[in-house]
Amino acid sequence: DHAGIATQLMVERQLASEGTSRVALGRERFLARMWQWKEQYHGNIRQQLDLMGASCDWTRERFTLDAGLSRAVREAFVRLYREGLITRGEYIVNWSPTLGTAVSDLEVEMKTVQGKLYHIAYPVEGSDERIVVATTRPETMLGDTAVALHPDDERYSHLHGKAALLPLVGRRLPFVADAAVDREFGTGLVKITPFHDPSDFEMGRRHNLPGIKVIGPDGRMTAEAGPDFAGLDRFEARAKVVSRLRDEGWLLKIEDHIHNVGHSQRSGEPIEPLVSTQWFCDVSEMAVKALDANRDGRLTLVPESWDKTWEHWLANIKPWCISRQLWWGHQIPAWYTQDGRCFVALTADEAAKEAGTDQLTQDPDVLDTWFSSALWPFSTLGWPDDTLDLRTFYPTSVLVTGFDILFFWVARMVMTGLHFTSEAPFAAAHLTGLVRDAEGQKMSKTKGNVLDPSELIEEFGADALRFTLASLDSPGRDIPLNKDQIAGYRAFGNKLWNATRFALSRVGEARVQETIDPAGLAAPERWILSRLSRVAAEVEPRFTAFRFDEACNRLYHFFWGDFCDWYIELSKPALFGDAPRPRVGEVLLTVLDRALRLLHPVMPFLTEELWQRLPGHEVIHPETICLAPYPGREAAWESSEVEAGMDALIQVITRVRSLRTELGLAPKAKIDLFLAADASVGEMLAEQAPLLRFLGRVETVTMGAPPEGAVRDLVAGVEIGVSVERQELGEEERSRLAKELEKLDRDIASAEARLANAEFLAKAPAHVVSGGVARLAEMRERQSALRSGLGLS
């Protein structure tokens, strides 16, 4: 979008540095500069999206100031005006003096500041009494027109019908009774400045009080503030008012006072509440529709925790100030005759026809950028015409954006979408966290902690960056981006590369298969196929539920852990010809093919590059991995029995490796392994003995009881015996094992106690109880293994 205020501000700064200004240039030449600036930055953004691998149809790129969208903006404005929902009126608005424009409530940031509370005495007319009012902004007193009190406040009941006299000015200020006054705050009497305070403005309307404009749009005091103050900056005026009050004895005391002050989001200066003529959009009916859409499920917010925020904001919505005193934007389609009559129309010609004269001046103001962004889902598709695009692509399925523009953009798109098309513009809005730096700080140029995506891509690659962002996007949290993490995922990309290199160099004539019949395959092949199917089954629903973090996590561990650490290693004895097994190459390639396809959404560049090199990938798709089907579950591949057997094998290998350390054996010391397990697992272990020898670096594997004096252990239901020449343990290793033994003793005691607890046995589910029994048996074996390792009996 054209980002009205921010962009105009940038260019105005540029002009200032060149010693000129927008006023000096004039509207037309200024806008030419704006377009120049826009082209440059538009290019940067496009380039970043390209580098990230956004696969958009760029022929459909749109910009809010394009002719088509501008037409939609005028159409929407005119319709809302004719429906009475857009009106023009004099009202108190948030005014940003340095920007010289009104801004909406959303563009005001409340900041807690240390201020002062000034207590000022006002004389009561026709008596010696002096009442006391308190204010944080004494300069506004010059515009006071009343003093308010609570109708039931007995302290001041005698003041009803009377008036105070404004110090320095002498104006008569009637007392008005209003329930909005808080009797507890200050003295319970409030000075009323209808034109420079929002709540005073409301009170002024309720009591028909006149207003006096003492501060102008430039933030300086006006002539109405009186000759002593006219022309002073609002803050200079404050000091002068205070000193005058002090000199004349009206100032009673000054207290420190912490309060909230609205600041302009873009310029950072305090907002000046000012009465001015602006255009407003009444969104109350639209808000109700937006609430309903969310309540009845036509619009889902992801994560759902945003529902409450949505409810609260929309239920308390106020008219939206849509006019901006800027030049960069959609000029408001309203024209005025010389005698001040207003005609709203799609074009100047239409307005002239209606007005009966072509002596018209168009409203110089432009619309809030968000007004045009609010129409985006349909204005980009040709609305208000009934186009094929609109019928085809509207409404869309999902909008992804940062939560920080939930109200600015998302809510307004939903409101206008429901209003103009009767449909929510998207079924779901996925709200991501904000990208922050490694310390969780918001990135900002002044802090200098901004990470430029193009630079990160240069350093780590787009895939590493994408994977990092996706895996950090957990619901309801921000995204702390740090380079170490990206480097970690770059290593993952490297892993993909090398695993593929291994496969390509070792599979011989094998080719990717569309699918594989597990019948006749050996256990390792059946195992990796089973694991792959389960992971594919887990990933898909996580993508659809926007849990990219979980999807990435599973893919990462499947690829690095299951596939690289285990399957590739397990495949080596077979591929090297030491212990051949059927169709290992085919399985390797087919698993790799599917793994790459599963990873493609998060690592598009690398997966495409590697996938193209897989022999036989054309059976999946002739051209590109982008169009290849996304792999899902393959039920025929899944086998709990195979997984249990292979899991036992893996655990045995792992335990043998750690026993080697625990027993103080040299990395290449020969060991003889004895195994005993029940039927199916035992059979598989016997079959896969070559793998045990290869991966566990074991000399011999014998099924059966170990000889006298062997070190015993138990893991995954497999009894392990290791017959070795005992070595002396290092001191460090000894103390580590002693520590583990100590913890084990405690765990055994607590497990025994639990299993002796009748209530536990009666109420806990059977599998928990049996699991506890098995666990206890393992701990006892482990205990004896540790003891023997330590030379204890």
Place this chain on the structure above:
RNA sequence: GGGAGGUUAGCUCAGCGGUUAGAGCACCUGCCUUACACGCAGGGGGUCGCGGGUUCGAAUCCCUCACCUCCCACCA
């Protein structure tokens, strides 16, 4: 003043009733084992913010409190 989220390993975060609390990075010890040292193997490290409660069982559910973020809000 309302509301939301957070507080778990040195750091950034998962886990959100089943008892052995995980990951990445960082750290320690071995390894250049013919895919990968951006690697392999082994390992250390956590009273899951504090205090109560419910339960056979709580990081996970309930309550109190503390601290941190953020959003909303016209107490002058």
